[in-house]
Amino acid sequence: MDTSSHREVRTLGPTHTLPDYVSALEKALTADGPALGCGPVHSTSVRSDISLLVATSGSTGTPKEIALTAAALTASATASNKFLEAAKGDTWSLLLPLTHIAGINVLMRAMQLGTEPVDLRNHVGSYPHADFTAIVPTQLFNALNENSDLLKHLQGAKAVLVGGASLSQDLRAQGAAAGINIVATYGMSETSGGCIYDGVALDGVAFEIASDGRIKISGPVLADIEKDNGWFITQDLGKIVDGKLQVIGRADDVIISGGENISLSAIEAEINRKFPNLLxxxxxxxxxxxxxxxxxxxxxxxxxIKSELSDVLVQAIGSHAKPKSVLLLDKLPQIGIGKIDRISLAKLVSE
Structure with missing residues (x-):
């Protein structure tokens, strides 16, 4: 293999500091250093134009490695800061792991604004101020229900990006009522993270709905992935209402039980409507x-809660939505950031 057109991949471990990550990312964006590995990547080299290699969570399938160029990462950060009207000198706080594209994006946005990210990943006690931050729905839930210090931090920000998993309307309404300026984001590693904010495409990004109902995305934020005439076809179903994208759920989250189609997303949405304080x-x-x-x-x-959930689902959806079991857990297993690990849950039932 001709290695002259390739570069090494360097993955930083948990002992590395935030400045280490910032330095490694800066070098990865240029030709001055190796590409940065994000998460449990196995590749040791990538093409010379690749700056970041992201290991996806693989919550519904085989884990993948997504290759991103400096141009895609820069386009994402630029468009995000523009949408939020972030100015030079504004600060971002880091509340997400750097093993995920969402955490790397916080570094990218802060670098563009000429500021150091405020590292709050393992913070305890009162939080310092930051102009912007990004979290997952579980963190919003925790802020509203148990972590008053985090709540104050979110309330003090100009805007809080919430993504990584589905944000229920009830949870968003609770956050808004508490004084948090929430911006719901949609995207994935293949799109350099969130590229659609509150249903609106960021600068340079476009979306359409394919004939089978799946969401299609194009633009400079796309990773080095397979495309269909320039479009990345996701595994999410959506619809366009008044020019804005509404995500319905995963195309592969519909099960067939006794001949009846059941959407797992619809089941969760119905429970969230009736029990907004439950995960x-x-x-x-x-x-x-x-x-x-x-x-x-x-x-x-x-x-x-077991019988209450069953009753709610039967009344709202029908007898075919009555669950075979309701598991009570101290904590729901997650994979990636904010994504429920359904494979682990299924194993718990099978054991």
Missing amino acids: VAAFSTPDSKWGQALHIAVQSTDEK
Whole structure:
């Protein structure tokens, strides 16, 4: 293999400091150093034009490595700061892991504004001020229900990006009522993270709905991935309402139980409407009688919630939505940032 057109991949471990990451990222964006590995990457080299290699969570399939150029990362950061009307000197706080594209994006945006990211990943106590930050829905839930210090930090920011997983309307409404200026983001590693804010495409980005209902994205933020005439076709279903994108759910999260189609996203949305203070996850397991069986996992110790959830789903959706089991867990397993690990949940039921 001709290695002259390739560069080394360097992955930083948990002992490395934030300045180490910033320095490594700056060098990766130029020809001065190796590409930066983000997460558990296995490749040791990439093409010379690749600056970042991201290991995806693989929450619904085989983990992948996504290659991003400096141009894509820069386009994403520039468009994000422009949408938020961030100015030179504004600060970003880091509340997300640097093993994920969302954490790297915080560094990119801060670098563009000429400021150092405020590292709050393992912070305890009162939080310092930052103009902008990015979190996942679980962190918003925790701020509203148990972490008053984090809540004050979010309230003091000009805008708080919330992405990485589906943000329910009820949770968003709670956050808004608490005085948090929430901007819901949609994107993935293949799009350099969030590229659609509150249903609006960032500068240079476009979206459409494919004939099968899946969301298509184009623009300079796309990774070095397979495209269909310039479009990246996601595995998410969506619709366009008044020019804005509404994400319906995963194209592959519909199960068939007893001949009935059941959307796991719809199940979770219905529970969230009735129980906005509960963290829940719908998942399925193979079933010899029904084909696939619906289960619900709840972050709770309240036994009464089992029958209450079943009743709500039967009344709202129908008898076919009655779960085979409701698991009470101290904490819902996650993979990546804010994504429920449905594979681990299914294993718990099968054990």
